[in-house]
Amino acid sequence: MTQFLIRRILVSIVVIWAVATLVFFMLRIVPGDPIGAMLSDVDPAAAEALRAKLGLDQPAYVQYFRWMLNTLRGDLGNSIYGNNQPVNQIIAEALPRTLSLSFLAMIIALVISFTAGIVSAMKKGTWLDHIVTFIAILGLSMPNFWLGIMLIIIFAVNLHWLPAIGYSPLSDGFWPWFSHLILPAIAVGAPFAAIIARMIRSAMLEVSREDYIRTARSKGLSARSVIFTHTLRNALIPVITVMGIAFALLMTGAVVVENVFAIKGLGRVMIQSILNRDYPVVQGAILIVSLVFVATNLLVDILYTVVDPRIRY
């Protein structure tokens, strides 16, 4: 296991480095210039001075090594825009928002999907199963920004239960944090709830045809025990895989919902900086996102061994 972990971590580092390098050079191939994007109004001499100040006049490989060295020292550089905020700070501000949103969305997705998935697997073919299936398809096919707007109109504008937009950090108290995040979390979590519910249903149905389930039943175990300790547990492997991917996707995939709810999360940081050709911010944000992707994958692999002790590395 230790050996596996060490190997995996080494591979992860190579993957992250490769992603960072690829992004660095691809960004410079993409048409559009950060200085031009800043102001259509800058006079050419000032633009040249700015370019020199930011080191953008250097050859790409020089810029690359400089960036790599600084990154290894933990300094992701400064934004090209406005007040040249440190990238570290931009990410440190946005990451908690994104993580809060992703965790809450994940919890919502899991609660809904496990309930729905298990119910529809147990009641396969009944009206209950059909209703759950219908709702799942609905959840999947509703664009999340639309769902978000609908939630705002219902819960904020009409019922006045929850705030329509904005974010409040957890340090300001649980309720302000929760009340601002619950609607966007439902909006991003719903499609994943639908996917995972369908996944649980089919995995459970497949497992329930296995010999060991028949054995469990025939030795007189309660239906509850058969479902939860035998069927569900064995059905979890593919579900965990999907959960891992889902969580990683939530990190950046929530950008549309972030815009709807006026929350500046990592997704928005990334999109905004790509549109502005704000190289240091794009590089920093993608580095963090790839770190989360890799870490999540690793966690998923470890979770496999917990769920299914037969799996060893």
Added chain:
Amino acid sequence: MSEKPDKRIEELARREYEEAHNFDSSDPLFGLRKEELRGPRMTRRAVMRLLAAAGALAFTDVLAACAPSAAPAEEGEAAPAEAPAAAAGGELVCGWAGTNEIVTLDPAQINQVLQFQIASNVLSGLTHINADMTAEGDLATDWSVSDDGLEWTFTLRQGVTFHNGDPFTADDVLYTFERSSNPELSIHSGVLANVAGVEKIDDYTVKFVLNKPQASFLVKTLERSSGRAMTIVNKRAIEEEGPERYGLFPIGTGPFKVTENLVGQSLVIEKFEDYYDPERPKLDKITFIPIPEPEPLAAAIEAGDVQLIGGNPPAAELIDRFLANPDLVVSEIPGPGFQSMWFNPHREPMKVEDFNKPLEELKQESGFLVRLAIAKAVDREDYINRAAFGRGFPAFGSINPAMAYFFDTEINETSEQTYDPEAAQQLLADAGFPGGEGFPTLKLLITPAGKREGEIIADILKKNLGITIELDIKDFPVLVEMYDAIDFDLLRIGSGGDYDPDDGLVDYFLTTAKFNGPKRDPSLPFGIFSEAEVDALIEEQRSETDLEKRRELVRKANKLISDKVACLFLNHPVDTVIWRKEVNYPDASRIAGLVDLDRATISA
């Protein structure tokens, strides 16, 4: 007041407006007596005269100042009564429309209206104009001018402190001047080009020496918000904490101080207890939240999560909905600018090799006929109704109605671009494409935000001319590169903040204009548009000091670029601020383009 201003008020405003422009332009004091130019307050007449002499007086400014109230009237029961001024205190949350973040509040770096709208609540200048068009001393309590109009002496307010406790003195004026006139430290150094120097007479007296008399000096250069060059900054804060932090937490002497700034999420300003005027500000705390999406913005103000919308004008499709909502007050005035579609003159089928030929000769060329046909085929009213939900004014030139004195009221009828679908079809047939047959598909370069407008243009042209336009949607930085290199068939762009005829003419239509294909293939003889007579007229109007003559030159240039289809003019925009009825936003604070909140109150 948004719909139709009272005829009487309009007449009054027109008289005031004409009066403001009526003076001998060679007079260094702009036809004003010395006493009229003195502080601590300048009359409306003096301010208008100065703005007029600077070419910066818009008719709508005068109109707004003449209007009895900013509250919408006439709509009967639907119009909400404005909240009476509430007691001091309370919190206001503002939604800042159409932006992802308020990038900076450092006056030296501010380049968007939505930024100085906020900065004007935090920082002070020497003077500030109110909605009534009277200039008040802000940090100056009094001032006087020499006979030649070159020396301006200011008495500074005593006992003023910065948010960090530093006292405000003449040294701060000198420091601000030094910083702002250095092009490496400030993007507004050009504003101070005419200032030869600033002298400190004593701690509370400073003297500005100008190279030439300058009407805009008092009302623009020293104005705290839009001028930005002489918005007073704090030396210690900049030197100790650096300009980066100053952009987030600017230390000023204004009514509010910035207490929290999470860029892109929220910006909080709180009442500055030591503000020099004990009557202001009224509110304890104001939070600004950038809300980029229109629907959530509307939901937020309808639900009462935000009580005021500032920043960029909110999406046009929301305005009717807001007007119908009895909880909201909508304040609209014409905005200075234009939207337009441009043609690549170096590509078939709209190729024009020489714009200098007389109009009749150009009309023999198929490339010019195509341009004219397209320009005549777009029904501006229809376009505005569909693309801007009726909020806007048809455009046939770059001079907008907000500059009424220079605006040509006839141009809607006299321009070659005037809508006439039959004539347009005939022109297209003359160019060799009867009914649009054989006409190639053209690509319209546009930003993602302009997609809707682009689709409507394409639809109108399909319907009226039978030609096909495809959208070529590009992110702004890419679009700018393609624009600069003239790498497009058609291009939709607009201009904003055009208060002076120069803004609309010089930047776009001079052969040497900065937007006229600066990065084009060097083998191309000119950029996007080049016409010798237009060049001459623009240059001439710039140095013409007689306003009536200048107006003639401006109108002539404007008509010529319209007739020769330098581009297709679409519409002039509308400027909007919205608040909930529990907010009292006094008329004295409804300054065009600004959102000054020092007098605003909110009832619980």
